[in-house]
Amino acid sequence: MREQFNTALGNLIDKLIGWFNAIIENIPNFILAILVMVASYFAAKYVSRLVKKVVSNRIEQDSIKNALARVVAVLVVMLGLFIALGVLNLGKALTSLLAGAGVVGLAIGLALQGTIANTFAGLVLSFRKKIQIGNWVETSGFSGEVIDINLKDFTLKEADNNIVIIPNKTILENPMKNYSLTTKMRIFLECGVGYESDLEKVQQLTKEVIAKSFDHVKSPDDVEFYYTEFGDSSINYLCRFWIDADSMLEKMRAKTKAIIEVKKAYDAEGINIPFPIRTLQFGNKLDVKSAEQKTSTPNNS
Template sequence: MEEVQNLISPEQMNTAVEWLSQFGLKVLAAVVVFIIGRWLARKIANLLKRGMERAGTDPTLIGFVRNIAYFGLLTMVVIAAVGQLGVQTTSFIAVLGAAGLAIGLALQGSLANFAAGVLMIIFRPFKAGDYIEAAGTAGSVEEIQLFTTTLKTPDNKIVIIPNAQVTAGTITNYSARDTRRLDLVFGVGYGDDLDHVKRVITQVLAEEPRLLKEPEPVIAVLNLGESSVDFAVRPWVNSSDYWGVYFDLQENMKKRFDQEGISIPFPQRDLHVYQEAS
């Protein structure tokens, strides 16, 4: 012990003790700042979560925003705690900014999908279970995630579409309304009585119980085609009955036309051959 005292002068010992005491106070202050800051960050994040739950925000977005807020605040707490140790945080923040910029550039495609996912969750152009057409694909929405949207096609295929592609084009939501209009076209021959055809179409529609009374169906001549007179038939149905009524009306109309002697012409041309005398 005496040898150690001989190596270290009293002035050096006092300086070391003073430095250790100052550094110890800085460490204590940094620990206190970190503990209190982390508690506040968790408290603020939970308050934000409860506020979003009361506002009826989508659960997927609630969890994500809560985590982003918590880790963002925790980063600020860590920087403040490091600053208590006497470390210059300006360079530290610059390094974090440069790293964030590099990561953002490397993941710009993923960030675009993420931003699109957040927008879809906020504005809700469709929800799980809706039948939509987006990015060239039609199907029922299975799941909306932050980066992708999963559709199930009518033939039971699963299609996963990046959210940026979903929001980049037109989104058609077939389930957004409770009712839909059937757009049917039936062609009859030019020799058929148009009044008779309209009466037959009206009778077939009246026999279909799934059609809505209001709005009333529209039956009108749509086009005078090359081989047929085309009737536009526009009844309304509940969205859940759309395809069932669509298929049944096509079949029932054909059968009734056959019973009533109404022709359904196929495309044809009349050829006239002239023979010239030699």
């Protein structure tokens, strides 16, 4: 029993001595690994600031700039960690770390498919020059001003001041109409005049009124005017003209102004804008006196 104890103790002492010698031999590598980690930390901070400065010219959203800078910083630190493990001759630990990271990454990816999709979609949208904060867009059944684009969602402020939050993935997969990409918008004005009206006079008057009401329309010839149909109570027409605008609000204001000015001009010239009238006619005439006599006749039975 005593011999076994002495043998075990000797093995333990030999093991401790071996570890001590290994530590002494690897002190230079250990110091070098620490220096690599410290250097990678400061390099990550420098690269993070550099990335934020570079992308600030392309991306206005602070949340996305910070996220990109953090991702780059983490990659630099991970690179330093792998180099430090290699310096310490911990190849097996490095392989195990990579394998574990792959498994964990796969599990996280499966659990957060929607979140990751929105994140990548947010990055793509941030680098698109045709979608910027302040643009007036229409997408997915909503129309409004873009007030924020981050890694999770796309935020619009509608004309009625309601805030609409749409997932980035939905924005990327659906068509979008951006009114702010062009400085011109076409106004469509549809109306009808009575059958007794002088159609040539109506056409010329409408074009002149539009030209006088909007500085963007240089002359009546720039206004398009087309009669479209013989309606039930009026002869209908379509009037089109261009204005300088980049939002739906300006377009709505211009159309409102056009309707008001055209109505004033028609009233001054006595031009009728008909509207449907419904007449109710009853074929059976009710004899009120007979009905009253029937109700007032006493019952002799």
